[in-house]
Amino acid sequence: MKNLSPRHFLTASGLAIAIAASSAAFAQAPATQNPQEAANNNQPLAAPNSEARREQVMPETFADLVDQVSPAVVNITTTSTVSSPLAGGLQIPEGSPFSDLFREFGFPGMPQGPDGQQPFGRGGPQQEQRSNALGSGFVVSADGLIVTNNHVIDGADEIEIEFFSGKTLPAKVVGKDEKTDIAVLKVESADPLPFVKFGDSDRSRVGDWVLALGNPLGQGFSASTGIVSARNRALSGTYDDFIQTDAAINRGNSGGPLFNMDGEVIGVNTAILSPNGGSIGIGFSMASNVVSKVVEQLEEFGETRRGWLGVKIQPVTQDIAESLGLANADGAMVTDVPEGPALDAGMKAGDVITSFAGGEVKDPRDLVRRVADAPVGEAVDVTVQRDGKPVDLKITLGRRELAEGGGAQVGKGNGEQSGSESTSELLGMSVVPMTPEIAGELGVSRDMTGLVVQSVDPEGAAADKGLTTGDVITEAGQQPVTTLADLEARIKDARDAGRKSILMMVRRAGEPRFVALPVQQN
Incomplete structure (x- = not known):
């Protein structure tokens, strides 16, 4: 794994997180549960004497827990077809100030194909090659x-599952969800398979022991332990709810389980924060209470079906709360109500959503998750503060995926987005679509289109390339971008094509320049 800035969150292609059990509980544990017997009886694997364990103390060993749950953990090998330059293609001397640009995007002025891309890709003719990738997973x-x-199986032509016993089986994709980076696979086995169950991630506490099993760096089955370092972490996704852990996670670990001391899965290991591509003790595991709902929908429908309210929202700051006469800076403030369920029910810009489906709304992020979990097509009770008084509304939720497919902008469209999510935080910067009002503030033509940089992470990729607040991105991947969806699509195209960077045209005070920003997740 190449050296990256500490601000880069790396998909870890595997798991690695630690869990420990009470030494007293293990000392009194019954004989180890037989995995095949449990599978035959359709019972999940569980930690020895897990019902009796209530307090966590430093365990003498994790061996009993590892023995118990390891039969349900698998290694995943994927095979896909990728393109690479043929020998003899255009070569740029290493060290040239333009070598990176030429290597990634081809020589400027080369003829383009009908899709707008260079016909020879990265500066020369291409050849197709078979590529293998490794990851981890667990049977449920x-x-x-x-x-x-x-991201472990995305784009794979073939998927092979290797079990702890050494047996291998081919797998098919049941469904996948890019927003939470979760996929469900299916294998056909003559015998019932040992499996594990999801636990309640909301019950995990900072300081609890955790255990991770997986296939780091292709070394085969491996265990690592640590504690829950933090909860409710958000990286860049709308539905992020990550458990942070100091358990070792490396490439090949992605997709593996994070266990609590009861042998329950409380997270799926997904990413790390690292300056060098290896574990430094800051790993992130998507919480099981998010994952389990996604898995249920993928199993039933082959896709996700999230609720959709149809509003744009932002956090309620203390100043906003004071100006509106609110006692607390809680809830989600509605900034716009496009056509959709909320508009039909009478919601207005300026309303503050304080209650959804009978529960208080803490902040925009809380609302986004709860709306997503609510049943599509069912009416829910929503309370808003309007003119200093509560107003009760009954809103029949739409379906988020259909709304987005119908042209809603990602991040500023009809779907609920909060705080940083409302702007699309990509490549170390936050961007919003250009409007005539913003153009007036920037002193550029009110007819200009593109995406305006609202903020830049000082340690992120955009800052490294010199981007700053007020810059306007007008092209990405040599195609115009006017919405957040356009930019995300161009980034996805670059990643799918195996490129490490994407070329952007950036205008500052009306003057254009090109910038190549890295797009690879690993």
């Missing part, structure tokens, strides 16, 4: 359902 049902990260 005796009939062969397996959970992993979407």
Whole structure:
């Protein structure tokens, strides 16, 4: 794994997180549960004497817990077809100030194909090659359902599952969700398979022991332990709810389980924060209470079906709360109500959503998650503060995926987005679509289109390339971008094509320049 800035969150292609059990509980534990017997009886694997364990103390060993849950953990090998330059293509001397640009995007002025891309890709003719990738996962049902990260299997032509016993089986994709980076696979087995169950991630506490099993760096089955370092972490996704852990996570670990001391999965290991591509003790595991709902929908429908309210929202700051006469800076303030369920029910810009489906709304992020979990097509009670008084509304939720497919902008469209999510935080910067009002503030033509940089992470990729607040991105991947969805699509195209960077045209005070920003997740 190449050296990256500490601000880069790396998909870890595997798991690595630590859990420990009470030494007293293990000392009194019954004989180890037989995995095949448990599978035959359609029972999940569980830690010895897990019902009796209530307090965590430093364990003498994790061996009993590892023995118990390891039969349900799998290694995943994927095979895909990728393009690479043929020998004899255009070569740029190493060290040239333009070598990176030429290597990634081809020689300027080369003829373009009908899709707008260079016909020879990275500066020369291309050849197709077979490429293998490694990851981890875990079995969640005796009939062969397996959970992993979407980025582990995305684009794969073939998927092979290796079990702890050494047996291998081919797998098919049941469904996948890019927003939470979760995928569900299925294998066909003549015998019931040992499996594990999801635990309640909301019960995990900072300081609790955790255990991770997986296939780091292709070394085969490996265990690592640590504690829960933090909870409710958000990286860049709308539905992020990560458990942070100091358990070792490396490439090949993505998709593996994070266990609590009861042998329950409380997270799926997904990413690390690292300056060098290896574990430094800052890993992130998507919380099981998010994952389990996604898995249920993927198993039932082959896709996610999230609720959709149809508003743009922002946090309620203390100043806003004071100006509105609110006692607390809680809830989600509605900034716009496009056509959709909320508008039909009478919601207005300036309303502050304080209650959804009978529960208080803490902040925009809380609302986004709860709306997503609510059943599509069912009416829910929503309370807003308007003119200093509560107003009760009954809103029949739409479906988020259909709204986005119908042209809603990602991040500033009709779907609920909060705080940083409302702007799309990509490549170390936050961007919003250009409007005539923003153009007036920037002193540029009111007819200019593109995406305006609202903020830049000082340690992120955009800052490294010199981008700053007020810059306007007008092209990405040599194509115009006017919405957040356009930019995300161009980034996805670059990643799918195997490129490490994407070329952007950036205008500052009306003057254009090109910038190549890194797009690879690993």
